[in-house]
Amino acid sequence: MYDLVIVGGGIAGLCAALAAPEGARIVVIDKGEARAGSSPLAQGGIAAAVGPEDSPDLHAADTIKAGAGICDEKTVRDICAEGPRAIAWLQELGCDFDRGADGDLDRAREGGQTVARSVHWRDATGQEIVRALRNAVQSRNVQRVSAAAALLMVADDRCLGVGTAEGLFEGHASLIATGGAGALWGRTTNAPGATADGIVLAMRAGAQVSDLEFMQFHPTALDDGSPSQRILLTEALRGEGATLHNEAGGRFVDELAPRHVVTRAILEQASVTLDCRQIPDLEERFPTVIAGARARGFDPVTTPLPVSPAAHYFVGGIASDAYGRTSIAELFAAGESAATGMHGANRMAGNSLLESVVVGRRVGQACGTADRGKEWFGYAPMSLGLASPESSPGTQRSAP
Template sequence: MTSRLETDVLIVGAGAAGLSAALHLPPGTGILVVDKGRMGQGSSPWAQGGVAAALGPGDSAELHAQDTARVAAGHGDPSAIAVLASEAVECVLELAELGCAFDRNPDGSLHLSREGGQSVPRNAHAGDATGSAIMKTLREHAIERVRRIEGVCLSLAVAEGRCHGAWVVAGGDLLEIRARSTVLATGGVGALYASTTNPAGATGDGLALAWEAGAALADLEFVQFHPTALAVGSSHQRLLLTEALRGAGAHVIDAEGRRFLFEHHSDGELAPRDVVARAVASRHSWLDCRHLGKDLLEKEFPTVVAGCRRHGLDPSTDLLPITFAAHYAVGGVTTDLDGRTSIPRLYA
């Protein structure tokens, strides 16, 4: 059966991007969110280490931008980096105000962890399950604002050079959803790779939908590989060992027990992610967390500890074999700094 629905704004994807977009639309806007639900969960609830924002002493949006430009090795767009670095603080504070349970210092300020490429600790986090805390907050607030349909977007509706909505399959029915504006927030592509940290839903649908509709795409060859995925089991889906472990002092070692990353970069374990990933790809490698101690690991990294235990490993006593795994799609649908794609009324 085919049905027709109308809305002001159609958002395809109910991860952090889709729900944040929904919460920032003016009151009174009709919002319909379509997501694959159990048929294809996105990455947001799985995010571990935290959100980078210049919130700490000695940090600034300028330093955040400088660090980002440096690790982008000349490929970053300075205007996009400036927006990212300057708006990140407000975004994190807004999430905290909405009730997101970020870890706090005894004085009430946000606790910040450090990850690769950062000059200073910069990651606001909720233990090592930051994505879960953020999604809980966003869902609690979005539930009153949006109508949600669990379904799969098959195609964008484009006529006379404009996007007018999308075609969605939901519960066996074909829905024609007409919208004044359509937002693609469909996440990444990791599940297409032989080794990934991403959930099964990260199949790059948004890229395919946009491409088929004639929208411009950019930089698809830039896929970030995370260097510390747990290398056990036969599944292509790997447990992520958050970079915050290295920020807390974990070492990457080779078969002789040597910390070899300093041969590749002066920042060693906290070198940019692509540098560490290439180094880890060059030899058998392990993450050594044993010296961090059982108490700290269980308190600050419960997701990692529980995940390792499911594989029969204990980070406080065992070396953790690691490999690189597809983690983050850097490229995507081409937009301006306000999310406008090359097709009017289609945003990403």
Template structure:
């Protein structure tokens, strides 16, 4: 499907044309789970991923999977208590029915994954009981993990191996550009580009976006280089509704390196769950008196506390704080990934505190969907970080994301099969290729700088106005003929949407912190904000969303 084409060909029609029942955009936990289940249901599936199949965001997840297994949990812990912790972390914006539905599906989803070959850490070599950790915001030890701190890598390994064994077709190094739509607006496939810019089209009655988040919107992030918001931008251009986009979770602890750009090594929250504490340069506790859970407070609380602490530090926000894990026995065995990252910069975490700082980590909002992935556009589904199911609200509870991908991924496949059987989806032959092959694009380095300065942890009206003005004035029309152009167009559109939503939300809630409106406003703002594209292609705020999600 690749080869050399002329500039004229690249500007006009696809070089190749394929068919499927379901196109899955992304090869992380949600995408591969959906693809495997869809294949079991007899659907012709094609997975499209812009990197190698194993290079999704899933493999970077360290902490684990938050789940209450029937035969392995703390005394008194229940799925209901897991739901309560999730609702508290979500700061009033979770959809309670969605939370309970997704978490109820967790034990069965994890059992399926283990039956498929996933190996989670036992309490001991001779035990069949799984080891469980506790992370920020959790009231019990319910986070199962693999390889110490390499849970995402094990989940990805398992799913990639299953996909290979079952011969699930995967189109690697191809980026999804735009939806193919019928004259009445249903999605009927996607256009793609290979790494050389060769265009193609996959026609299908169902498209699942499982493309991850947009951590590359910021200068420092825990996300890989491919997390550029492509799926979110594609959904907006296809007419879908987005919500809660202003809530970007910053992980409190990535390994600090001066002037860091791009993906920074994560220091999993489970390190604090094992007893590590956050200290400033003088040795004083960062979290003392901030929250009843101290160092195990929810991520938004810890990240904001670190940011406030550094504002008064001599070096300012560009300096680190320190995570003292020297009291954890067997650190190298329990956290081999963190240990290796520390040793790579000449640090011994067994003897020395680890310098850390917050970095962009997880998008709590996204394409508005039901708990089985249906969006507001017929034929378009979303799952994982690109979706807003209502599970996360204003701040994600640690280690809920892998669980969401496993549960919703399977449900999407079943929803697509049901919608196909009921004749609810469009005939792909009616799909028309997008008429526009250009988009507004800002220079990436400038965009990352302005978003990191004005739209990160602490925001205010003046800074958001500056960010919006810079984005408006610095964009130019660019043809979407390369991976880089598609990514930069996506980052630009997502940045504009985020800034608009953050400016309008005049309160602080979860991981949206307004320094000029520091209090939570339950009277006016206990609701999500809907975003769609205007006819001119600009993100506009629509009516608010109820906490019951979409029908």
């Protein structure tokens, strides 16, 4: 019997494993960590109000505006307030972030942010965070299992564990942290493993889901004609001065407007290019983008890049709150597979890494040792204000 069975070894799952108290018995089940999942692909950064010109209130206001009026404001304020602590915790775990000339954490500005807010490591922020978390988890009492979760064991509205082809993993609590659904779309920035597995497992087990109609399309994926996974050209490029041009060569949109605004503007053009040549330290600051584009036959240093939108972030997911609680007792959700209401109809840049860290960490912190397991996880299932399974998911929310 485990204290916490975690499905998914991305940033949300690893943060839960690392935040659990010493002595807790933890297992992380992942179907293919080395190449799967979005966490290692994250480029632009993790949003947190760490700059002197910023504040959690401003972060929350930007998030709510980008979310087009349907964010859960309480959740937004709660998670934004945790931003600076989340960054400090990641640093304690060994994450390295870029610093400016003044020695402070450097911040990139991305779409929807009124001030630069994305703490980053070059343009490979996810890779750096995953490196540090995987390194830290090695020194903990965490079992790793390579398998695909195929079912959730639920009885009397309580989750008892997770089933895989390798066997059953019983736990006082179980966490779904299986990431998003982008690979269900042809043109996507996501890895092939992003197939909504955990969301489907939770639905089959009777958990409530929310906002499944919201898939966020990133405006600037490299349009290399590929029918499947496309190279992301991070918004931070536009934050550093890259510009969008239509077929006639003209500018047609505020490059740092929220993603849905830029995406729609691009779709109204016959073809669009992103000109990165004016960024002075392009090769040093964006090595991931440069390497990815060159591998596909394009060189951003010399030539504007063809771009088009691609499926990027699944806003919907397992209905849950800012502590990962779902409608089934002892079943938790965190990261992209969860729908906390933080993102409304449109996620603001940098907020998914923040949400993954904050909620994942909280699920781990709540995890008891063998003796305390039931006590720590004895939450009442959250009430989502959904009157019946027939009512439209995601239309009403209330605090648990």
